[in-house]
Amino acid sequence: MTDSLTTADGAPAAPAGCPAHAGAVELNSLQFQQKTAELYRELRRVHGAVAPVALDGGVPAWLVLGYREVHYVTSNDQLFARDSRRWHAWDSIPADWPLLPYVGYQPSVLFTEGPEHRRRSGAISDALGAVDQFELQTVCERIADTLIDAFVGSGEADLMADYAHQLPLLAIVRMCGLPDSEVDDLVHDLTVSLDAGEGDDPVAAYQRVQDRIQRLVEAKHRRPGPDVPSRLLAHSAGLTDEQIVQDLISVIAAAQQPTANWIGNTLRLMLTDERFSVTLSGGRRSVGQALNEVLWEDTPTQNFIGRWAAQDTELAGRRIRRGDLLVLGLAAANTDPQVRPDAAAGAAGNQAHLSFSHGEHQCPYPAPELAEVIAKAAVEVLLDRLPDVVVAVDAESLVWRPSIWMRGLESLPVEFTPGPALRG
Numbered sequence: 001m002t003d004s005l006t007t008a009d010g011a012p013a014a015p016a017g018c019p020a021h022a023g024a025v026e027l028n029s030l031q032f033q034q035k036t037a038e039l040y041r042e043l044r045r046v047h048g049a050v051a052p053v054a055l056d057g058g059v060p061a062w063l064v065l066g067y068r069e070v071h072y073v074t075s076n077d078q079l080f081a082r083d084s085r086r087w088h089a090w091d092s093i094p095a096d097w098p099l100l101p102y103v104g105y106q107p108s109v110l111f112t113e114g115p116e117h118r119r120r121s122g123a124i125s126d127a128l129g130a131v132d133q134f135e136l137q138t139v140c141e142r143i144a145d146t147l148i149d150a151f152v153g154s155g156e157a158d159l160m161a162d163y164a165h166q167l168p169l170l171a172i173v174r175m176c177g178l179p180d181s182e183v184d185d186l187v188h189d190l191t192v193s194l195d196a197g198e199g200d201d202p203v204a205a206y207q208r209v210q211d212r213i214q215r216l217v218e219a220k221h222r223r224p225g226p227d228v229p230s231r232l233l234a235h236s237a238g239l240t241d242e243q244i245v246q247d248l249i250s251v252i253a254a255a256q257q258p259t260a261n262w263i264g265n266t267l268r269l270m271l272t273d274e275r276f277s278v279t280l281s282g283g284r285r286s287v288g289q290a291l292n293e294v295l296w297e298d299t300p301t302q303n304f305i306g307r308w309a310a311q312d313t314e315l316a317g318r319r320i321r322r323g324d325l326l327v328l329g330l331a332a333a334n335t336d337p338q339v340r341p342d343a344a345a346g347a348a349g350n351q352a353h354l355s356f357s358h359g360e361h362q363c364p365y366p367a368p369e370l371a372e373v374i375a376k377a378a379v380e381v382l383l384d385r386l387p388d389v390v391v392a393v394d395a396e397s398l399v400w401r402p403s404i405w406m407r408g409l410e411s412l413p414v415e416f417t418p419g420p421a422l423r424g
């Protein structure tokens with residue numbers, strides 16, 4: 001794979017005058033997404049713990065591959081900060097840059113720093129902390145049954161489109177107390193805004209999401225309920241409506257894709273790896289093991305963009321300039337041989353992975369717990385309902401989506417014996 005460490009089409013990936021980025025590798029190509037473990041291993045071999053890479057359009061960045069280095073960067077939020085307006089490269093970023101929606105500054109919790117971040121993130125933690133996890137599990141099991149009912153009679157399904165992508169979104173909008181009559185439209189618009197297909201207009205869809213969440217917050221002012229928006233409104237942090245709208249959209253978007261891919265990657269593992277298939281029928285315990293193994297080996301948020309250097313500094317022997325962009329290589333860090341010299345031994349009960357990141361901006365407590373409740377219910381109900389489910393294609397031919405952020409399958413086609421729907 002050595003010769004793949006050149007730029008796509010041999011084109012220079014870095015702007016002139018940036019020697020550190022000469023030969024930087026384009027990260028998002030489909031080719032690399034099929035073999036990310038090899039890519040990270042090779043980058044580490046050639047460049048060490050911090051590698052020069054090119055994002056879409058040849059935009060230069062540093063990929064932080066080492067476990068200790070990701071830990072260091074995320075622990076030092078004053079030196080490696082989160083507000084993307086710190087980037088020195090904005091002048092060269094085109095208006096239609098594909099990564100703009102989630103890298104461009106928005107006045108949400110994601111891009112705030114210091115005490116303002118703690119205020120907003122603390123309110124989110126408190127609002128999520130009041131979610132009853134047993135009730136959430138029941139809600140997720142019901143959603144899972146309804147989704148399975150829609151395809152159980154046909155004997156085949158694509159578990160990504162028909163199941164994994166839908167379930168977390170339905171769970172999270174219910175946590176937000178959205179009226180049932182609005183759930184379908186919001187789920188549709190969110191899906192288009194996060195993951196637009198051909199002919200979709202993600203910007204218009206995003207605007208409709210914003211309008212709907214705005215109306216939801218207004219409605220919760222008049223009639224509070226046992227839901228996340230009402231708790232944010234009542235919180236002592238004293239957030240404005242505009243902040244709450246922004247942060248609710250961030251919570252929903254931050255939950256959807258990673259949890260969907262956590263479900264998808266776990267189902268793939270359990271259905272293609274015989275260590276799990278032999279225990280499927282009595283497999284409740286192995287679901288927990290598979291969920292944890294995925295966080296180490298195929299973590300959903302494989303890279304996170306990012307952090308921006310607040311001043312000139314050094315990292316793993318690299319000179320980092322103020323305003324440089326650092327991409328957190330969470331998947332690479334999880335498989336760093338410095339901390340996992342014997343990766344083949346497996347992760348077992350160890351949960352010291354960086355899949356939920358670390359430090360000030362890590363996935364806020366108790367979001368990882370809620371995500372696990374959702375993912376576990378999704379996997380368990382599916383295996384209970386479709387006991388003879390098998391992947392319908394050769395496991396080697398499953399395609400990973402070409403995304404720098406997410407590690408998730410394009411589709412997961414399965415077959416099973418058709419059965420009856422549970423709900424009329």
Ligand code: HEM
Nearest residue numbers: 110251254255258259301355356357361362363367370371
């Ligand atoms: C119920 C499901 C979830 C919710 C509500 C949620 C919520 C959030 C929120 C609000 C943030 C922004 C934190 C901040 O900037 O202060 C965040 C960040 C993050 N979340 Fe989650 N999340 C969920 C599931 C997941 C899952 C399943 C994963 C991966 C396994 C994940 C990985 C991350 C990562 C890597 C970050 C970035 C942290 C950083 O900037 O360092 N999340 N999440």
